[in-house]
Amino acid sequence: MPGHAVTASIDVMTVLEAVSLTKRFGPVTAVDGVSFSVGEGEIVGLLGPNGAGKTTTLHMILGLTTPDSGTIRMFGRDLAAHRTWALSRVNFAASYASLPWVLRVDELLDVFAHMYGLRNPRRQVTQLMELLDLGELRDRRYGQLSSGQQTRVQLAKSLLNEPGLLVLDEPTANLDPDVGDRMRELLLREAHRTGRAMLITSHNMPEVERMCSRIHFVSGGRIVATGSAAELAGAYGVDDLEAVFLRVARG
Numbered sequence: 001m002p003g004h005a006v007t008a009s010i011d012v013m014t015v016l017e018a019v020s021l022t023k024r025f026g027p028v029t030a031v032d033g034v035s036f037s038v039g040e041g042e043i044v045g046l047l048g049p050n051g052a053g054k055t056t057t058l059h060m061i062l063g064l065t066t067p068d069s070g071t072i073r074m075f076g077r078d079l080a081a082h083r084t085w086a087l088s089r090v091n092f093a094a095s096y097a098s099l100p101w102v103l104r105v106d107e108l109l110d111v112f113a114h115m116y117g118l119r120n121p122r123r124q125v126t127q128l129m130e131l132l133d134l135g136e137l138r139d140r141r142y143g144q145l146s147s148g149q150q151t152r153v154q155l156a157k158s159l160l161n162e163p164g165l166l167v168l169d170e171p172t173a174n175l176d177p178d179v180g181d182r183m184r185e186l187l188l189r190e191a192h193r194t195g196r197a198m199l200i201t202s203h204n205m206p207e208v209e210r211m212c213s214r215i216h217f218v219s220g221g222r223i224v225a226t227g228s229a230a231e232l233a234g235a236y237g238v239d240d241l242e243a244v245f246l247r248v249a250r251g
């Protein structure tokens, strides 16, 4: 009604809920009771020093590592009980993730598009090659690309199935500042446009400040601080996330 303020409560769907996750490798407790959630359209960052337990946490969410205890719910269902259903709605990119080296870029994306059972695989591959600026690389073998070029292919692969949850382990680590900036903008647009939830790790503090609305600092396998970049800087009485990181990492 014109002239009348309309108030409505908007429920943001919880896409991912991790509760009390714990993982030990022999004597090492890599993850020690970690709980957090990611809502639709939200980009959440896991930060922390080397060996803090970030990748292990991501791998439990991706079903690559089984937690010793704790639960993971995705799209409202328990991951352990609905693994295939849940994981078909997730995708992942990391510079260390291995893709078939001998395939040419468009073959590689085609293979994944078919594996994901896309309704129109060719159209989706063409759109993503355009979005990620991969046209010039389409006939090159993945194994012969530079690490930054491979990262762009990884990102294209991770968007193929239009995942409701995108997990990114240091997504721009190998990218030059120009391409890194373009990829960050692309991922932000994707989150806004599609409501896609994202969980990322990064050692690039300006990137986390730019992308993440909520950040969890992990140290020694535990979440030791949570908030937006501004809230964390305020809580630690410092100017930016870089300074928060140094405080957390140095105890």
Ligand SMILES: Nc1ncnc2c1ncn2[C@@H]1O[C@H](COP(=O)(O)OP(=O)(O)OP(=O)(O)O)[C@@H](O)[C@H]1O
Pocket (backbone or CB within 6 Å): 025, 028, 029, 030, 048, 049, 050, 051, 052, 053, 054, 055, 056, 057
């Ligand atoms: N498969 C494994 N076997 C034994 N120990 C492991 C294994 N994977 C991880 N760890 C140990 O668990 C701890 C957490 O490692 P993890 O890779 O999760 O850290 P991270 O926070 O991702 O570090 P980085 O910033 O260096 O990537 C480390 O002490 C690591 O050595």
